[in-house]
Amino acid sequence: MLLMYDVYKIREDFPILKKKLRGKNIVYLDNAATSQKPIQVIEAISRYYKEYNANIHRSAYLLAREATQIYDEAHREVARFIGCNEDEVIFVRNTTEALNLIAYSWALSNLREGDEIILTIMDHHSNIIPWYLICSIKKCVIKFTDITEDGYLNLSHLESLLSLKTRIISVPHVSNVLGTINDIEYIAKLAHEYDALMVVDGAQSVPHMPVNVNKLDVDFLAFSGHKMLGPTGIGVLYGKRDLLQSLNPFMGGGDMIKSVECSIGGGCTISFESPPRRYEAGTPNIAGAVGLMKAVRYLKKIGMDNIRRHEIDLTKYTLDKLSEVSGIEIYGPRDPTHKGGVIAFNLRGFEPHELAILLDQLNNVMVRSGLHCAQPLHIRLGIKASVRASFYLYNTKEEVDIFVETLKTLSRKI
Amino acid sequence: MKDKYIRAAQELCDVEGAYMVILNKNIINTAIEKLRKFLEIITYDDGVMIRGWYRGKYFSLLPEGILIVKHLSGWSELDEVLNNIFGEE
Numbered sequence: 001m002l003l004m005y006d007v008y009k010i011r012e013d014f015p016i017l018k019k020k021l022r023g024k025n026i027v028y029l030d031n032a033a034t035s036q037k038p039i040q041v042i043e044a045i046s047r048y049y050k051e052y053n054a055n056i057h058r059s060a061y062l063l064a065r066e067a068t069q070i071y072d073e074a075h076r077e078v079a080r081f082i083g084c085n086e087d088e089v090i091f092v093r094n095t096t097e098a099l100n101l102i103a104y105s106w107a108l109s110n111l112r113e114g115d116e117i118i119l120t121i122m123d124h125h126s127n128i129i130p131w132y133l134i135c136s137i138k139k140c141v142i143k144f145t146d147i148t149e150d151g152y153l154n155l156s157h158l159e160s161l162l163s164l165k166t167r168i169i170s171v172p173h174v175s176n177v178l179g180t181i182n183d184i185e186y187i188a189k190l191a192h193e194y195d196a197l198m199v200v201d202g203a204q205s206v207p208h209m210p211v212n213v214n215k216l217d218v219d220f221l222a223f224s225g226h227k228m229l230g231p232t233g234i235g236v237l238y239g240k241r242d243l244l245q246s247l248n249p250f251m252g253g254g255d256m257i258k259s260v261e262c263s264i265g266g267g268c269t270i271s272f273e274s275p276p277r278r279y280e281a282g283t284p285n286i287a288g289a290v291g292l293m294k295a296v297r298y299l300k301k302i303g304m305d306n307i308r309r310h311e312i313d314l315t316k317y318t319l320d321k322l323s324e325v326s327g328i329e330i331y332g333p334r335d336p337t338h339k340g341g342v343i344a345f346n347l348r349g350f351e352p353h354e355l356a357i358l359l360d361q362l363n364n365v366m367v368r369s370g371l372h373c374a375q376p377l378h379i380r381l382g383i384k385a386s387v388r389a390s391f392y393l394y395n396t397k398e399e400v401d402i403f404v405e406t407l408k409t410l411s412r413k414i
Numbered sequence: 415m416k417d418k419y420i421r422a423a424q425e426l427c428d429v430e431g432a433y434m435v436i437l438n439k440n441i442i443n444t445a446i447e448k449l450r451k452f453l454e455i456i457t458y459d460d461g462v463m464i465r466g467w468y469r470g471k472y473f474s475l476l477p478e479g480i481l482i483v484k485h486l487s488g489w490s491e492l493d494e495v496l497n498n499i500f501g502e503e
Contacts, residue, residue, distance in 0.1 A: 353432065353482055354465060354474045361461065361477040370429045385429045413458050 178332030349414030
């Protein structure tokens with residue numbers, strides 16, 4: 001497959017990729033956990049603090065107006081990136097907070113005893129625990145959609161779980177373990193046929209492929225800035241305008257109210273700002289928003305289609321190479337066009353943590369080991385834990401070679 | 415025992431009560447000598463890995479003094495287990 005960008009040129013933008021450990025280059029394959037940051041993002045954050053730092057939406061002086069403009073422009077940039085309006089983009093800390101916001105703003109007010117939420121057995125804990133907490137309060141029921149033996153979401157099973165009691169379907173766009181890309185457009189249609197909300201955990205999709213919320217017709221989409229070249233501490237919740245306008249805020253504080261009138265000795269009358277400010281109480285992560293905006297611009301410049309193509313190419317190459325490693329067991333779909341750049345596996349004779357540490361120690365190959373915050377999936381797969389390699393736009397086939405050769409060396413020891 | 419290691423991670427993503435420590439350099443050779451008596455030893459390149467089950471706990475002593483012990487209830491049990499192996503000093 002023809003690469004649409006020069007990966008070696010891209011790597012020049014990432015200072016940390018030039019770092020050497022133990023006298024060797026690093027091979028960073030833990031991108032599903034967090035991405036590395038290009039110098040453009042690092043400098044944008046630094047420049048913000050050096051040249052524009054002031055609180056937003058508050059003060060009348062020029063510097064504060066400039067900071068406000070930058071922050072609001074970040075909303076617009078993200079909105080254009082996912083194909084929505086700027087008032088449908090709420091800045092939060094991360095995907096987890098975004099999902100909690102839906103749970104506590106929408107679900108807490110709208111769910112009734114006996115209502116049902118459909119999740120999947122491949123979900124990250126951040127798309128399980130908020131719903132579990134809400135269901136504990138509201139006495140609702142969570143139903144988990146199973147997967148097929150080859151790691152796809154079992155859509156027939158999902159359909160069999162639907163009923164008039166279904167109020168929410170919440171699924172990951174891309175599994176953070178199996179890499180499976182779920183058919184969100186189809187599931188959203190199912191959800192809407194039952195008047196249920198369609199919520200999507202986009203943590204592993206938005207950084208890696210074109211995502212358009214209008215095309216997918218989802219009601220909510222959550223994702224994190226730090227997995228898409230941006231800084232930590234900034235994430236996004238997209239919500240359809242009419243839904244966001246109808247909800248109560250998740251948190252109260254400054255910058256999210258129109259007026260607060262309180263009587264001495266009794267009562268307050270409060271009116272809230274319109275979205276997104278209604279959901280961004282207090283001083284937000286302004287520098288984070290600036291960094292995220294720069295990250296989005298960086299990704300757009302390369303092209304999300306190109307990034308996706310690169311990751312398909314790299315995933316295919318890796319899966320082919322891994323088939324030469326004796327004793328390896330790979331989880332999830334094998335067709336690279338049906339999965340993100342995520343490969344979970346185990347190597348016979350090694351505990352996942354042992355393997356991860358040895359990969360690191362021998363050749364600076366950095367992978368995640370453990371449950372990847374997806375314990376129900378590991379139980380479903382019948383395994384205690386796994387090792388996960390995950391790619392991004394800057395990874396190369398040479399890095400894959402180092403990764404696979406190290407695995408081969410280790411496999412020969414057992 | 416606590417002065418012999420630093421805590422590297424509170425937990426390894428909640429896997430099987432696994433706790434990871436980095437042994438101080440001056441105790442690594444002692445640890446290798448003690449653990450190799452009852453655990454499997456695997457050599458590769460210029461390193462060794464010693465691992466296996468001992469008294470209901472799973473041990474992995476990895477390069478650079480990384481020691482993972484599984485099936486623990488917490489740090490205090492780790493201290494207890496390591497004290498039993500290395501002895502109080």
